[in-house]
Amino acid sequence: MPDSPALSDPGTCTVQLTSDALIDEFKRQGHFDQARKQLFQNFQQSxxxxxxxxxxxxxxxxxxxxxxxxxxxxxxxxxxxxxxxxxxxxxxxxxxxxxxxxxxxxxxTDVPKEAMLGAQGQIAQQMRSQLAQMIFAQSSGNEQVPSNDLT
Structure with a gap:
């Protein structure tokens, strides 16, 4: 899979996405549900x-x-x-x-809360990765975004 454009490189993306459009796309692709399910599974095992x-x-x-x-x-x-x-x-x-x-x-779990939920935490990194893939797919005209398992 080719590298996705970095989120901090605005020049690499030719399509302007609004925050509402990104949220809708995250919802449509089920990324929020996957993160919610992961947190709930962690809770169930605690x-x-x-x-x-x-x-x-x-x-x-x-x-x-x-x-x-x-x-x-x-x-x-x-x-x-x-x-x-x-x-x-x-x-x-x-x-x-x-x-x-x-x-x-x-x-x-043995994972500190900040490592899971913080700005540099596991879920934030997964969301940034999904966002980069969505931006890459949008800018290349590809409707299919490569899935990335959040587990």
Whole structure:
């Protein structure tokens, strides 16, 4: 594969892309979804995941025990919706995000958070690589952008 033009070399690209067009293209090609899935997989393999599941299950059991007489007569779909609303009102999600943000290591892995999420981190480098490929494909008139696995 030929080298893609560097993002810092504006003279190498003949096509002017707007930030909105780039975002739309990233979405269309699924790059944001791939990054999101990678972060979620890291979370699922961490100790935070098990603790979160344990906490949310305990909260739901407590809610069901407290509201059992009323919930038993509700339609299953309505019961599920009510349980989800009760779970969303708990501070579990906010606390989890804050806890993950304060960690020195990204989601329980041995990779420091900055190495994964920072400006020079793994995800930023992958996004820059995809962006360079998109610009190269756009400037060469090639509609197919070479895929780059984000794992």
């Amino acid at each position: 100790a935070h995941h098990a603790a979160f599941l344990e906490q949310s299950e305990a909260c739901m059991m407590q809610y069901v025990d407290k509201e059992a007489d009323r919930l038993v007569y509700r339609d299953a779909r309505l019961r599920h919706g009510e349980l989800m609303r009760a779970l969303e009102q708990l501070p579990l999600f906010t606390e989890l995000v804050e806890s993950l943000s304060k960690q020195t290591h990204d989601m329980g």
